[in-house]
Amino acid sequence: MTLNQNEREKKIIEILMNKKSIDVNTLKDLLKTSISTLRRDLIALESTNIIKRSHGSVSLLQNSNIEFAYATRRQANEDIKNKLCRKASQFITDNSAIFLDASSTLSFLPKYLSNKKNLHIITNSIHIALEINHLNNIDLSILGGKVAFDSGAVLGGKALSDLINYFRPDLSFLSCSSINESGIFMADEEQNILKKTILHYSKHSILLIDHTKFEKKDYIILSDFRDYGIDKIITDATPSEEICKSLRKNCIDLVVI
Structure with a gap:
């Protein structure tokens, strides 16, 4: 079943809550989506200071002392x-x-x-x-x-x-x-x-x-x-x-x- 953007972003957060950092290609395979679609999702999440992209990987910006938006x-x-x-x-x-x-x-x-x-x-x-x-x-x-x-x-x-x-x-x-x-x-x-x-x-x-x-x-x-x-x-x-x-x-x- 194809996920919409909100569902994909939710899934990305859930994955990163457990893995903290993951290779972009691995994340693409887990979400069963294209690299271009994933890139757009990651840019949207990065703009809200939830994740950080670097050198082909993505990580969660939840260092203990950061409170996520509700x-x-x-x-x-x-x-x-x-x-x-x-x-x-x-x-x-x-x-x-x-x-x-x-x-x-x-x-x-x-x-x-x-x-x-x-x-x-x-x-x-x-x-x-x-x-x-x-x-x-x-x-x-x-x-x-x-x-x-x-x-x-x-x-x-x-x-x-x-x-x-x-x-x-x-x-x-x-x-x-x-x-x-x-x-x-x-x-x-x-x-x-x-x-x-x-x-x-x-x-x-x-x-x-x-x-x-x-x-x-x-x-x-x-x-x-x-x-x-x-x-x-x-x-x-x-x-x-x-x-x-x-x-x-x-x-x-x-x-x-």
Whole structure:
């Protein structure tokens, strides 16, 4: 089946999320497209600072500390994120207050909430809020504050104040940028501050993370496993034994879908 430009760009990002750098001819064969079509796609992606082309190869410009635009992050590993959110929905009970962070992973969760009863959802994502606003079985609250460019995340002092002064979620769902045996990391400082606050004020917290984030380390630490209350991690593959040891040592449940 022939892919359109949007589908090809999505596939390129997914490939590079796993390989980081790839030969252009190899990429052409994987996409089953012509070199001229691929070149146009790569130029379009390069213009948005997502990839870099050099000497017949292409690489992803996602050095730990770069935050992708929301639409791009949402497309990456879309099938896996759907499965993570479907599993996460099983831990949501009726009549509970749930916090959903502004990660692209959590944007797939609202579709699995239509059969729940009397939920109160709190979020700092304008994208997630728009999805949930179509569900008449959910009472929705969104934090106030500054909306971050591209990501649609509401951040800053007002968002923190709203969270601290008004909300005590029964359960919070979060994602992160990377994880290794030392801890869980973020690529954006403001996002990290808000997520630390969420962890502190939630009764229970669940982290959703796909395998592409294993064994990496950003410079901003969200949790070293011992601090803050992450109760469970849902992922699509078993991480390294070193990560598993850290989780067991700190009584964090690992759920592999």
